[in-house]
Structure formats: structure tokens, C-alpha cells
Amino acid sequence: MIKKIEDNLNNFLLKPQFRIYRHLLLLLVSISIAMNVLWDVPDKIILTDNRIFIAVAYLATTLVMIYFNIYILVPRLLIKNKFTQYVLSAIGLVTFSLIAIVLMQEFLYDVPGISREHIIENQVKPNAHLAENDKSGSIVAVLIGVTSSIFGTALLIAGVSTFMLFRYWTINNQRISDLQSATLQSELNFLKSQINPHFLFNMLNNANIMVDEDPETASQILTKLDGMLRYQINDSMRDRVDLEEDILFLTSFLDLEKTRRDHFEYTVSNDGDLSNIQVPPLLFIPFLENAIKHNPDNNNLSYVHLYFESRNNQLTFRCENSKPANPIERKVGGLGLANIKRRLDLLYGNNYxxxxxxxExxxxxxxxxxV
Known part of the structure; x- marks a missing residue:
């Protein structure tokens, strides 16, 4: 029962389909705070034109503050650990609200039972000090109302900020969990589809045939195969690998492919400084494996061209391959294009x-x- 309540609460706070209900709840809370303007006298609601106007204006001011905090201050300052700038900005936001509310109440606030004409009339009578007492009482009421309003608004902003932090933290943790799961599954499926007995048999068989005819080539095949196995079994389990290492692996993969195909060419080129760039492991391999798998033309020349470019913290990868006369329906890396896109979404969000x-x-x- 408790678990179900927690799940429902998390769904309400985090799921996109409940977004409108979260905003409605926030609106109701803001309205309840603004309605305090209408009943600052116990057991009495004051529905004068001035009070209603102040309540609406105060509600609008509160909503502007809240949503400015949600969509500007929190994502640009608080989430990015700029705490000092966020606190100063929040104080400035509350100060702006205080000034706006004071001005509204100064010119429009009316105290029940005491009209402006009544105050002016009493000021010219002998008991003018009574009018002054009434006026002082009204000022105190205004100050109490302003203080309670600002205090309530500050608490509301603090509560919203806390909720936003909690929401960002929960979503980020879920994103990391999904990424780890997707990455592990991708790596597992890739290892099953690439380093399988059939692939190893072909490479080892080529090396065995060339042991007598071309020992040097056979040695190169075994060396490259050893490096590929070490990379996929060990280095691919890291969160990030050097791009140059990944390119070396891709080149070895293409070299091995070339040894078993008579009419196959490839190029690996790059532009810009790639030395300090790190990328997730096994990111480009599904595209290369797809290019080779669906390019089995033994009668005509087939090719694969890889290109890497680094410019202004942006990495560009291009893989171009020829198509045979009767192309095979392609599935990227044996995982499907949808899974590749899913992993990219988890890794880079909208930044790719x-x-x-x-x-033809x-x-x-x-x-x-x-990067």
C-alpha cells in the first residue's frame, strides 16, 4: 500500500502527463495566498473593488515570481551550482515583489469602517488624535499584511525551488540508470553479434591459411584480432575512451575485413585535433558493422569511408559505404536504428x-x- 502511494506520488511529481495538474495545484496555492488580502479582518471578507484589484495584482505578481524562478533562475543558476548568484537573484525577486505590493497597498488599500473622507474629516475635529490612532492602526495592518504576504511568497518560492531540485535529481538519476542499462545491453548485444564463433573462426582460419604462404600477414591478423578482443572485453566497459583508441579499433576492424575480401577498399580520415577527445565506447562500431554487413559485393569493388572532424567542441562522424546491386535490408548493428537513437538520446539529450x-x-x- 505504501509502495503504491509512493509510486503514485512520484508519477504525479515527475510524469509529463501530470504536468497540467501540477500547474493547477501551484495556481490554487498562489490563489490561497493572494486571497489573504480579502480577509485581514477576522471572520470577515472584504470584497471592495480595491481589495479585489489588489488580490488579482498580487496573484499575478506571485505567479510571475514563481514561474520566473522555475524557468529562469532554477535551470540557469541553481541547477548549475551557482548558489550565490541564485540566492542574490531570489532576494532581488522577493524585493521586487515587496516594492510592488507596498505600492499597491499604499494607493489602493482600504481599511474596513474607515474611509478616506472619514479620516480627513476627523483630522479637523478636536478629537483628531482618534483619527490618528485609526490611521496608525491601518498602517500597522498594512505592514502586517505585507510581511505575511512576503513571508508566504518567500516560502512558496523556496518550496518550488526544493521541488525543482528534487525533480531534476530524480530525473537525472533515472536517466543515468536507463543509460547504464541501455549501454550494458548494447555492449552485450554487440559482443554477441560481433565477437561470435563465426567471426573468430573466419579470422583464425585466414591466419591459419597464411601461416605457410605469408607468415607476416598471419601474424598481423592475430595481433589485430588480439587488440580488438582486449578493447571490447576490457576498455569497452569504461564510461569514456579516447577517440584515437576507438579509431584504432575501427581501423583494425576494417583491416581484418580487407584480408578476407578481394574487392574491398576503405579510408579513415580526420580533421582537427582529436587527441583530447573522449567518447562513449562502442558508439561508432554499430554503424561500421552495418556498413560492412550490408555491402557484400564480391564481384565489384565495394568500399567504406570513415571521417572524423573536431570543430568548436563539436565532433562530426561520417560513415559512407557503397551499395551492392541487390542491397540487403539494413538493421544498424543488429540492434536496430531505434536502439541506436535511444542510446544517443540518453547520452546527449538534444545535443546531437x-x-x-x-x-542508389x-x-x-x-x-x-x-564533446
């Missing part, structure tokens, strides 16, 4: 672009993301 371009003779993948 993936384009797939196909012509070529298939090209263009991937860009921030």
Missing part, C-alpha cells in the same frame, strides 16, 4: 544530430554531438 542519407549507390551516416 543523426542523419541517414541513401542514394551509397549509404551515408552523419552524426554530430558536443
Amino acid at each position: 544530430s543523426l542523419e541517414l542519407n541513401e542514394t 549507390t551509397t549509404y551515408t551516416v552523419n552524426l554530430q554531438f558536443k
